[in-house]
Amino acid sequence: MQADIYIGESSEIYDAIIIGSGITGGWAAKEFCERGFNTLMIERGRVVEHRKDYITEGKGPWEYPDRTKVNNLLEAEQYHIQKNSYAFSDTTKHFFGNDRDLPFTTEQGKPFHWIRGNQLGGKSLTWHRQAYRMSDYDFNANKADGHGNDWPIRNKDLETWYSYVEKHVGISGSKENLPQLPDSEYLPPFEMTSPEKLFTKRISEQFDDRKFIIGRAAHLSVPAPHHTAQGRIQCQARNECQKGCSFGAYFSTQSSTLPDAVKTNRLSIAANSVVHSLIYDETTNRVKGVRVIDNENLTTREYYAKVVFLCASTLGSTQILLNTKTKRFPNGLANSSGVLGHYLMDHNFGAGAYGKMEGFEDEYHSGRRPTGLYMPNFRYEPSRYSKKYLRGFAFGTGIQRENWKSIGYQPGVGADFKEKLTKPGAWSFSLYAQGEMLPRFENHVSLHKTKTDKWGIPQLHIDCSWSDNERLMMDDAAEIAVDMFKKAGLTDVGSYTSYRDKPPGLAIHEVGTARMGANPKESVVNRYNQAHDIPNLFITDGASFCSTGTQNPSLTFMALTVRAVDYYVNELKNQRI
Amino acid sequence: MSKVVTDTQKGNHINNDARRAFLQQALGAVCVTASASILSGCSLEVADEFAATPTKPSSDTTLFSEPQMTTLFAIVDTILPRTDTPSASDVNCHGFVQNQLTRCHTAEQQASTVAIVNQINQVSTANHKKPFALLDKQQQNALLQDLEAKRGFSDEDAQHFSFLKALVVFGYFTSEAGATKALTYQAVPGGFKGSIPANAQTKSWGSLDYY
Numbered sequence: 001m002q003a004d005i006y007i008g009e010s011s012e013i014y015d016a017i018i019i020g021s022g023i024t025g026g027w028a029a030k031e032f033c034e035r036g037f038n039t040l041m042i043e044r045g046r047v048v049e050h051r052k053d054y055i056t057e058g059k060g061p062w063e064y065p066d067r068t069k070v071n072n073l074l075e076a077e078q079y080h081i082q083k084n085s086y087a088f089s090d091t092t093k094h095f096f097g098n099d100r101d102l103p104f105t106t107e108q109g110k111p112f113h114w115i116r117g118n119q120l121g122g123k124s125l126t127w128h129r130q131a132y133r134m135s136d137y138d139f140n141a142n143k144a145d146g147h148g149n150d151w152p153i154r155n156k157d158l159e160t161w162y163s164y165v166e167k168h169v170g171i172s173g174s175k176e177n178l179p180q181l182p183d184s185e186y187l188p189p190f191e192m193t194s195p196e197k198l199f200t201k202r203i204s205e206q207f208d209d210r211k212f213i214i215g216r217a218a219h220l221s222v223p224a225p226h227h228t229a230q231g232r233i234q235c236q237a238r239n240e241c242q243k244g245c246s247f248g249a250y251f252s253t254q255s256s257t258l259p260d261a262v263k264t265n266r267l268s269i270a271a272n273s274v275v276h277s278l279i280y281d282e283t284t285n286r287v288k289g290v291r292v293i294d295n296e297n298l299t300t301r302e303y304y305a306k307v308v309f310l311c312a313s314t315l316g317s318t319q320i321l322l323n324t325k326t327k328r329f330p331n332g333l334a335n336s337s338g339v340l341g342h343y344l345m346d347h348n349f350g351a352g353a354y355g356k357m358e359g360f361e362d363e364y365h366s367g368r369r370p371t372g373l374y375m376p377n378f379r380y381e382p383s384r385y386s387k388k389y390l391r392g393f394a395f396g397t398g399i400q401r402e403n404w405k406s407i408g409y410q411p412g413v414g415a416d417f418k419e420k421l422t423k424p425g426a427w428s429f430s431l432y433a434q435g436e437m438l439p440r441f442e443n444h445v446s447l448h449k450t451k452t453d454k455w456g457i458p459q460l461h462i463d464c465s466w467s468d469n470e471r472l473m474m475d476d477a478a479e480i481a482v483d484m485f486k487k488a489g490l491t492d493v494g495s496y497t498s499y500r501d502k503p504p505g506l507a508i509h510e511v512g513t514a515r516m517g518a519n520p521k522e523s524v525v526n527r528y529n530q531a532h533d534i535p536n537l538f539i540t541d542g543a544s545f546c547s548t549g550t551q552n553p554s555l556t557f558m559a560l561t562v563r564a565v566d567y568y569v570n571e572l573k574n575q576r577i
Numbered sequence: 578m579s580k581v582v583t584d585t586q587k588g589n590h591i592n593n594d595a596r597r598a599f600l601q602q603a604l605g606a607v608c609v610t611a612s613a614s615i616l617s618g619c620s621l622e623v624a625d626e627f628a629a630t631p632t633k634p635s636s637d638t639t640l641f642s643e644p645q646m647t648t649l650f651a652i653v654d655t656i657l658p659r660t661d662t663p664s665a666s667d668v669n670c671h672g673f674v675q676n677q678l679t680r681c682h683t684a685e686q687q688a689s690t691v692a693i694v695n696q697i698n699q700v701s702t703a704n705h706k707k708p709f710a711l712l713d714k715q716q717q718n719a720l721l722q723d724l725e726a727k728r729g730f731s732d733e734d735a736q737h738f739s740f741l742k743a744l745v746v747f748g749y750f751t752s753e754a755g756a757t758k759a760l761t762y763q764a765v766p767g768g769f770k771g772s773i774p775a776n777a778q779t780k781s782w783g784s785l786d787y788y
Contacts (some may be wrong), residue, residue, distance in 0.1 A: 059763060061751035061788045067673070068751070068788040069681040089787070146589045191771030205772075237769040239786040330667060364775035367766035367784050403781045408746035409739060413656045413721045422662075422759050 006047065007040075007268045007555040014040040014268070016155040017290060019275050019320065020311035022122025023554050024541045025262070026166065026253030029310045031565040033264040040303055041267060043095060043297060044274040044312075045118035048095075050254035054244030056091045057340050064090045084506060085115045085380035087126055092242045095119060095126050097174050105448050106205045107463035113505035114315060114462065120271055121253040122313065123508070129218045129250050129370065130396075130552040133182040134161050134461055138379040138549035141436075145390050146345060148439030151546045152518040152527035159438070161559040161566075169251040169558070170227055172235075172371070173216035180380035181478065181551070187221045189214045195362045195427045196373055196399050199398050201300050202488040209378040210536025215371035215396070230259050235366030250370070270303060272577075274455050278308060278333055278537070286536045287333075293455040307536040307568060307577075309563065314542035317345075318513040319460045321524075321539075334514075334539075340524050342444040343515055345437040345548045347507035348393075351474035352432035353481030355490030362425050363394045364401065373397040377436075377550040389472040393435035394479065402428045402488045406546040429490055433477035434507070436548050438469050443504075445513055459551035464504050474499045509553050511545035524562060529564040542565045617737075624728070637681040640675050640687055648698045651710040653759060662759040665749050673748035674741070686740065693737040697721075700729065724772050747788075756783035 014088050015037035018028045027042060032039040047053075061067045070090050075083045082096040097116025106112050117123035136155045159182070166185040174189040192200065193257070200212040212323055219235040220227050232248035232255055241250050248255035249423075272295035279288045279302065286529035289304035310317040318341055324333035332340045379385050379392025402425030411463040412420065443465070447458035478495040485493045517523025520532035525544050531537040540561040542553055571577040641649055653665035653674070663670070677685045699721060701709040709717065724730045724738050749755040756762050760783025 050602050060756060060764070060784075061754065062752060062753040062761070066677060066681050067748070069677065071680045072682065073680075190769055193771045234768065237766045238764075280639075292708045334615070362775050362777060363775050365771055366767070367763070367769035368784070369771075401781070403785070403786075404746050404750045409745045411722075411725045413725070413742075415658055415716050418660060418662075418759075419656045421657075421750070422780050423777075424775060424779065563582040 005262060005267055005269050006058040007270055010040075010268070011269075012038075014038050014039075014253045014307065015259065015305065016040070016307050016309065017126040017305035018309045018311055018576060019041060019290065019557055020122060020313065020541070021120050021253055021258075021269070022117065022311065022313065022541075023124045023127065023253070024307075024557045025122065026124060026227050026257030026310035027561045028256040028311055028540065028565055029261040029267055031562050033246070033261040033266040033570055036266070037569075038266050039261070040047065040305060041269045042270045042273045042275060042290065042303065043118075043120050043122075043269065044172050045120065045272065046295075047269070047271045047426075048254065050242075050248070050258075051244075054246060055094065056243045057240070057244075066090055069201060071161050081113055081569065082115060084113045084510065085340050086506075089240045091240070092126060094106075094201070095242065095244075099451065101454060102462045103451070103453055104462060105451060105515075107383070110463060110465045111503040112462040114460075115505065115508045120269070121258075124252040125254070127252075127508075127554055128552065129241060130216045130218050130374075131166070131169070131173075131184065132551035133184055134158075134247075134549045134551055134556050135180050135182055135380070138547065138551070140381075141391065141549070142439065142547050144478070144551050145271075145385075148547050149515065149517045149519070149522055152516055152523075158529070158559045161544065161563045162555065165555070165558040165562055168226070169218050169222075169256060169555075170220045170223065170232075171216055171555075172214075172219050172221035174214055175522060176213050178211070178213075178576055179375055182377040184218075184555075187219075188219060188222055190217070190219075190369050192369055192373070193399065195357045197358045199357065199429070199488050199490075200397070202377075202389075203484060206487045207378075207484070209384070210375060212373045212395075212397070213374045215374040217487070219370050220249050230256065231255070235370065237369060239368035239401050241370060248571055254450065273301075273313065275320050276457055277298070277320060280324060280326050280329070280534070281331060282328055285328075285534060287534060291464070295455075298455060298540060307538070307572075309561075309564070310537070310539040310543070314510045314513060314545075315462075317539050317541055317543045318445060319457075321446075321448070321514065322386070322460075323458060328545040329533070334533040334537055335522055336533050337521055337523060339412060339441075340563060341446055341513050342441050343439040343512040343546075344462070344504075344510065345439055345447060345545070346504040346510045347509040347548055347550070348435040348437055348468075348470045348474060348495040348499060348504075349432055349573075350435070350466075350468060351478040351481070351495070351497045352479060353428060353485055353493065353495040354428070354430045355485040355493035357427040357429060357488075357490055364424055368564035370493065373399065375431075385467045386473075386476055388476060389469045390438065391436040391469070391473070392550060393473060394435040395431045395433060395477075395478050397432075398428075400428060402426050416545045429485065431485070432483070433474060435470060435477060435480070435550075436550050436551055437545055438467060439515075440467060443512075447530045461505070466504065467498055467517060469497055509542075509548065510549055511553055512540035514539045514543035515546050516531075516544045516545065528530070528567040530559055530567070533560060535571075538564050538568065611788065630744060640679050641691065642718060644698075645691065645694050646671060646675070647710045648708065651712075651717060652697060652741070653723070655714070655721055656742055656745050657749050658714070663754045665745055668749060668752035668754050670745050670748040670752075673752070674744055676744075677748065689737040690741050690744075693741060696730070696734055697724065700724075729769050750783065751788055758782070 020045040139151040143150040235249035273292040274289040322332040376393040377392040404421040451459040514524040529540045653670040657665035762783040
């Protein structure tokens with residue numbers, strides 16, 4: 001990338017400022033630049049260049065001093081929160097925030113694991129790449145059962161934008177015509193293994209309302225010409241994505257949105273720029289720009305623009321708004337409703353089951369598929385709810401032949417045992433739930449009254465916990481998983497619940513805290529992600545969500561963002577903004 | 578074990594020379610008693626893979642005394658002996674266990690692993706009047722099988738051994754020889770195939786998603 005796109009001080013008034021460079025920020029930059037806007041992308045962390053900065057890519061485990069494990073002292077001192085993420089290891093830790101530098105507080109007895117990715121590309125480098133549309137059942141859920149506020153949008157508002165981003169991103173998947181999980185625009189799906197095919201068949205035979213499909217993932221199973229033109233090639237099935245992928249085979253800011261934005265020559269990037277707050281003009285009721293503290297030398301600077309898009313992650317965006325206090329908005333910018341910071345949600349992964357399928361000793365697979373089987377939520381409307389709780393859950397899976405990692409715990413020593421460790425073992429199945437979390441006012445974030453971080457910014461205080469609804473759902477999900485495994489003929493079946501040990505945050509699907517709504521008195525942004533209070537301020541990341549659904553949220557972040565840019569551009573063209 | 582805890586907490590930097598000298602002495606002694614051809618597996622280059630980098634804290638990796646390391650050496654090779662592929666000690670699993678315990682595991686896990694190594698040697702001495710390292714292969718196998726079956730050992734002993742064994746297995750199959758020689762390694766598979774034939778000779782993939 002040409003060096004001159006990285007800027008320091010600037011007095012220019014940009015057409016648009018985008019705060020954040022992850023999945024939403026990257027999309028906002030691409031859209032604004034391609035529509036002719038001089039755009040400034042602000043990133044609090046360092047620059048990560050595609051390919052060049054994927055420093056651990058392709059290394060074998062023996063090339064790490066601790067064989068991919070992270071030194072316990074380093075974890076204790078600098079990664080005591082991040083270490084809880086499934087994707088955190090010595091191979092990926094440079095793409096995770098450093099907890100020593102990024103302190104936050106939680107309410108007594110209510111831990112929250114805030115997983116951070118503060119670098120150019122944000123968490124688009126480390127995301128799990130599962131990509132699902134939300135359905136009208138999801139958008140209607142709050143209205144249907146009276147929890148949370150009604151989403152002001154439905155599928156018809158988003159479907160063209162979903163299609164638009166999907167074609168560019170490249171989503172592998174299969175058309176299924178499921179009412180609760182609308183189809184996307186697809187590249188060919190990844191193959192199932194033979195035991196997976198049999199399992200899927202048996203479940204469909206026994207349960208009218210349940211179907212396992214291949215997980216839809218933002219991977220180039222077969223690249224389209226426009227992917228190849230960007231230097232992206234077919235997924236090589238390494239499944240080491242969180243280290244970065246020089247093949248550009250999965251969607252990230254670096255592989256997909258940033259190259260298009262850069263190509264226009266209209267993008268500037270201010271890296272190492274920690275946004276302290278927004279600059280608000282009381283007389284015009286517009287934001288004028290942002291106040292920034294340098295990540296490294298702590299000096300301050302300002303950037304100016306005609307519109308500001310907050311794409312700083314759910315809690316990052318809300319923290320910036322809360323820290324922008326003005327005469328009109330003493331409790332945080334664009335917070336006339338008082339709901340800013342409230343209705344924080346995440347997905348609950350706190351239950352699952354495991355088992356084995358006999359046979360198929362003559363079957364194996366080649367390559368490491370970057371997705372698994374997925375069962376969409378079958379409790380997607382009140383008439384299908386359990387009597388014990390509201391809403392539902394999806395299931396993800398891990399299905400493979402056992403290897404030394406589990407066989408090593410079986411009894412045995414000596415040459416025969418060693419031989420056994422080198423051979424593929426039984427086909428082992430696991431299911432894990434991904435449950436919806438109800439929107440609740442009391443799950444909220446605020447600014448700590450006294451504690452600040454090294455940039456002098458008040459620390460975020462998080463007060464969030466599972467409710468009985470989430471706990472009862474997970475208890476049920478464990479039972480349902482076992483029942484399905486048994487009916488599918490699996491053996492050695494067992495289940496677990498882990499929600500007691502796994503606080504919210506770990507799904508890294510945190511959403512809410514600046515929710516959208518039709519009523520300005522009870523929501524922060526309108527149906528176009530535009531702040532009700534301030535016309536040239538948009539919040540297009542997960543903060544704007546009204547409910548979680550059961551789907552991984554990133555695809556919806558993308559669709560909301562491009563739709564918001566389109567809306568702003570039209571409003572500007574028609575001089576309504 | 579309080580010394581270990583204190584050193585770990587203080588994050589003492591490794592004294593490379595001292596460690597090198599220790600390993601030379603400890604491993605050298607064992608190599609001589611075992612067999613000359615093992616010497617290549619005692620290479621300090623392998624041990625140096627475990628050295629901390631200056632950008633991150635390190636801890637004192639001297640967890641096992643010289644006699645304990647001798648016992649551990651024999652234990653790892655009883656678990657994974659040399660066959661047509663290297664043994665555990667050939668790829669320095671004993672050094673790996675010490676490194677990994679002190680750098681990536683808790684003080685409790687360190688203490689319980691040292692304790693089970695001592696316990697194995699004590700039982701050997703009591704039953705055979707010889708340290709574990711000097712038993713013949715059948716005796717070594719039998720003793721560890723007794724341990725797993727809790728014959729003359731407690732539940733807790735068996736748990737501690739299970740942890741140690743899993744650590745040895747991890748160390749072996751994440752070593753270059755373990756991952757690429759004992760197993761089949763695909764750095765860049767080139768795509769995913771859901772069904773390929775397998776038979777009794779098919780080796781597991783040594784290239785895994787997460788380790």
